[in-house]
Amino acid sequence: MAEKTKILFILNPKSGRTSQLNVPDLLTRYLDADRFKYQLVHTEYAGHATELARQGAQDGYQIVGAIGGDGTVNEVAQGLLDTSAVLAILPKGSGNGLARHLGIPMNLRHAIGIINEYHSSAIDTCKINGHPFFCTAGIGFDAYISSIFASNTKRGLQTYVRLVLQEFTKFKPQEAVLQLNEQQIKTKVFVVAFANATQYGNNAHIAPKADIRDGLLDVCLIRDLDFRKAINLSLGMLTKRIAAGSSAEYFTTTTINVRSEQNFKFHADGEYIGEASRFEVSINPLSLKVIHPKGR
Numbered sequence: 190m191a192e193k194t195k196i197l198f199i200l201n202p203k204s205g206r207t208s209q210l211n212v213p214d215l216l217t218r219y220l221d222a223d224r225f226k227y228q229l230v231h232t233e234y235a236g237h238a239t240e241l242a243r244q245g246a247q248d249g250y251q252i253v254g255a256i257g258g259d260g261t262v263n264e265v266a267q268g269l270l271d272t273s274a275v276l277a278i279l280p281k282g283s284g285n286g287l288a289r290h291l292g293i294p295m296n297l298r299h300a301i302g303i304i305n306e307y308h309s310s311a312i313d314t315c316k317i318n319g320h321p322f323f324c325t326a327g328i329g330f331d332a333y334i335s336s337i338f339a340s341n342t343k344r345g346l347q348t349y350v351r352l353v354l355q356e357f358t359k360f361k362p363q364e365a366v367l368q369l370n371e372q373q374i375k376t377k378v379f380v381v382a383f384a385n386a387t388q389y390g391n392n393a394h395i396a397p398k399a400d401i402r403d404g405l406l407d408v409c410l411i412r413d414l415d416f417r418k419a420i421n422l423s424l425g426m427l428t429k430r431i432a433a434g435s436s437a438e439y440f441t442t443t444t445i446n447v448r449s450e451q452n453f454k455f456h457a458d459g460e461y462i463g464e465a466s467r468f469e470v471s472i473n474p475l476s477l478k479v480i481h482p483k484g485r
C-alpha cells in the first residue's frame with residue numbers, strides 16, 4: 190500500500206468565525222484517512238504559525254494546512270517559502286481573500302473535500318519592504334484602517350465597515366512618487382494597493398484582473414476620493430467592475446517603488462505592519478505550491 194501523505198494543520202483559534210466549528214471532528218469525518226495522515230496544532234501567539242509551518246516542512250510534512258483567515262494563511266505561507274511543502278487552506282477567517290480567489294469553498298467540509306482531491310499548482314508570491322504577502326498589500330487608507338482594526342477587540346466585516354465609514358472623512362491623502370515600468374508618477378495618494386490576487390477578502394475585488402500566476406503585480410492607484418466616488422468604488426469592488434470606474438487607475442509591473450516626504454502606514458494581507466516613507470514591492474513568480482479546486 191502507498192505511504193500516506195503527511196499533513197500538518199495549523200489552527201488559529203483567534204481567527205474569524207469562532208462559533209461552534211469543531212475542526213477535529215470535521216477532519217476525522219471528512220479527510221480521506223486512506224490517503225492522508227495528519228496532525229493538528231493550535232497557534233499560541235501571533236507569528237507562531239510561521240515557526241510551526243517552517244518546522245513542519247523541515248519535519249517532512251508534504252502538506253501544511255492553514256486553518257484561519259488571511260493573517261494565518263500569510264504566516265503559514267511565509268514558513269513554507271523556499272521549502273517543497275504544499276499549502277492547504279481551510280478558511281475560518283472573516284475575509285478569506287486568498288481562499289476565495291482560489292475558489293476554495295467557505296464551507297469547511299467542502300474545503301476538506303478539495304484537499305482530498307489534492308490538486309495543486311504554484312502561485313506567485315510578493316514582498317513589501319521584505320514582508321511576504323500572497324493576496325494584497327497596500328499603503329494609504331486601507332493600511333490606516335488595518336492599523337485601527339489591529340488594536341480593535343472586535344474583528345469581522347461589520348467592525349471593518351463601521352471603521353471605514355467612521356474614519357473616511359478624517360483621512361487625508363499624502364503626496365508620493367511612484368516609480369514603475371520606467372515611469373514616474375508624482376501624485377496625491379489615497380490608496381496604492383498591490384495585488385497578487387484580485388481581492389482584499391469578503392469578495393471586495395480591488396484588482397479584478399489580477400492573475401495570481403502571471404508573474405505580475407496589479408497596482409491600483411486611487412489618488413483622491415470624495416464620499417460619492419467612495420460609494421461607487423465600494424460597489425465596483427463588490428461587482429468586480431472597479432476597473433471601469435474613474436477613481437482607480439491600474440498598472441501591471443514586476444517591481445514598484447514608492448517614496449514620500451511623510452510616512453505611510455502599510456499592510457500585508459490585511460495585517461498592519463508599520464510605517465515607512467520608502468517602499469519596494471516585488472513579485473517572485475510561481476514560488477509557492479497551493480492546493481485548490483481543479484481548474485482554478
Ligand SMILES: Nc1ncnc2c1ncn2[C@@H]1O[C@H](COP(=O)(O)OP(=O)(O)OP(=O)(O)O)[C@@H](O)[C@H]1O
Pocket residue numbers: 201202203204205206232233234235236237257258259260261262264281282283284285286344345390458459460
Ligand atoms: N493564538 C493566537 N493568539 C492571538 N493572536 C493570534 C494567535 N494566532 C494567530 N494570531 C493572530 O491573529 C490574527 C488574525 O488572524 P486571521 O487573519 O487569520 O483571522 P481574521 O482576521 O479573522 O481573518 P481575515 O484576515 O481573513 O479577515 C493574525 O494577526 C495572527 O497573527
